[in-house]
Amino acid sequence: MYLDVQYRQRQKAGEELCGDSIAVHRGDDETVLVLADGLGSGVKANILATLTQKIALTLVKAHLPIEEVVETIAATLPTCKVRNLAYSTFTIIRTAADGATELVEFDNPPVFFYRDGLLHDLPRQERRVGALTLQQTAFTLREGDVLVVVSDGVTHAGIGGREPLGWRWEPIARHLEVLVSHDLEAEEVADNLLEAADGLYQGNVGDDTSLMVIKCRPYREVTLAVGPPRQERDDTVMATRLAAADGTKIVCGGTTAKLIARELNRTLEVDLSVDARDMPPPGKIAGIDLVTEGVITIMHAIDALDAVRLHKPRVQVHDVHYLYGRPAKQAAFALARPAAPTPENPAETLARYLRLADRVTLLLGCALNPAHQNPELPMHLGLKFHLVDHLAQKLRARGKTVEVVTYD
Amino acid sequence: MRTIEVCLGSSCFLKGAYAVLDTFVALQRQHGLEDDVRVAGAFCQEHCREGVSVAVDGTIYSVPDKDTARALFTRLFSTESTP
Incomplete structure (x- = not known):
């Protein structure tokens, strides 16, 4: 099981810094997540939130009891001269590899928890540490569960404008239930939630807005072989590793495809059914x-990486009354399913597999194709290594684990 | 059945392999040879320097443009096209 964690942030209009701070830590046997919301906004809030987040993360990682974590935070935060308060709200989640989870909340909106697509209550216990009252709960996450953590910038979205009380927890919970019950990717839930909050703020974000979506789902692996090995004896090594890999298996390169087919004793066919004339056709093994x-x-796939459709519905809200949990005048929302009217070209398919992956293993063969060194070609194909490097960088920037195995 | 396989690998693709493929498909139809000649794409045939590589019944030819494609087709197939 894997925790897909996606977060989005907006700072208050006119501020350069967000007064909320988010930490995502993935250790060998645990994942620690923190969302802290500093008092006020701008630099001061940012410092309070960052301090809180860093202390919480460091001490939780060191397995200190929660009392000590909270006491340390309370003793460390500088006191605001205007308000005579040292204050940052926070939510801390620690999940062990088996799904056993501890949740500690201090004054942030309660975490939304969904199981089997439905909103569930978490049995919280009140706990006092010094002057602070915390909510604490322990439970076990399992595949399909979704947790959503927000700062009050989300629950207050629209406050003083359209809606005196802002968006509020209950309507958000129902809106999220629609998204979660359609099995959206964590990043799609995050984007939809942020879009709705933006809409309610009508372009004038009144408070720092942060949200974190955590979805428990199977770990997704992609193994991609690109380029023939320099030493022929490595052909078998590469093909065997690819064939034995878990998850999605991809081969990029005509010569590479031939050697993989040969080593695995399978046939290689060119697939001309995909009508994409701006790149060579895909094949079949x-x-x-x-x-x-x-x-x-690969060059086209790198370009397509950001925009590629994930083939999941997006919720379009037509009537903001729906968002506020009031009777809506028209169809409140629609699930716009990108039904792929134009078929994907091979680069888009490649980009989609990579976008959905958590771990990408690149099996990079280092033989040089002499024809690619030809200066008459419109682009320098000798740049294979740079291209693979660039791809690895872009995937790492998206939080994916990338391993490059070279055969030279 | 005889075969024409046009390389659509990286190098040949950049040298205009699709135009060559389209030319062969058009000539095949023009001569009514759909049942006698199979025109297909292929991955790298390892003659990248002389691309576009075209394998006719297993023999590799260098076909850099449409005119060369037409000439090659006429040389190898046109006698069969007139019964």
Whole structure:
């Protein structure tokens, strides 16, 4: 089981810094998540929130009891001269590898918890540490569960404008239930939630707004072979590793595809049914999920990485009354399913697999194709290594684990 | 059945392999050879320097443009097209 964690933030209009701070820590046997919301806004709030988040993360990682974590935070925060308060609200989640989870909340909106697509209550226990009253709960996460943590910038969205009380917890919970019950990706839930909050603020964000969506789902692995090994004896090594890999298997490059097919004793066919004339066609090898040409397709895939559709519905809200939990005048929202009217080209398919992956293993063969060193070609195909490097960087920037295995 | 396989690998693609493929498909139809000649795409045939590589019944030819494609087709197939 894997925790897909996606967060989004907006600072209060006119501020340069967000007064909320988020930490995501993935250790070997635990994941620690913190969302802290500093008092006020701007630099001061940012300092309070960052301090809180760093202390919480460091001490929780060191397995200190929660009392000590909270006492340390309370003793460390500088006191605000205007308000005579040292204050940052926070939510801390620690999940062990088996799903056993501790949740500690201090004055943030209560965490939203969904199981089987439905909103569930978490049995919280009140606990006093010094002057602070905390809510604490322990439970076990399992596949399909979704947790959503927000700062009060989300629950207050629209306050003083359209709605005297802002968005409020209950309507948000119901809106999230629609998103979660349609099995959206964590990043899609996060984007939809932020979009709705933005809409309620009508372009004037009144408070620092942060949200974190955590979805428990199976770990997704992609193994991609690109380029033939320099030493022929490594052909077998590469093909065996690819064939034995868990998850999605991809081959990029015509020569690579040939050697993989040969080593695995399978046939390689060119698939001309995909009508994409701006890149070479894909191929087919039994047991391999995607076979494409190399450098040109990868170059296009890097370009497509940000925009590629994930083939899941997006919720479009037509009537803001729905968001506020009031009777809506028209169809309150619609699930716009990007039904792929234009078929995907091989680069888009490659980009989609990579976007959805948590871990990408690149099996990089280092043989050079002499024809690619030809200066007459419109682009320098000798840049295979740079291209793979660039791809790895872009994937790492998206929080994915990338391993490059070279055969030279 | 005879075969024409046009390389659509990286290098040949950049040298205009799709135009060559389209030319062969058009000639195949023009001569009514759909049942006698199979025109297909292929991955790298390892003659990248001489691309666009075209394998006719397993023999590799260098076909850099449409005109060369037409000439090659006429040389290898046109006698069969007139019964």
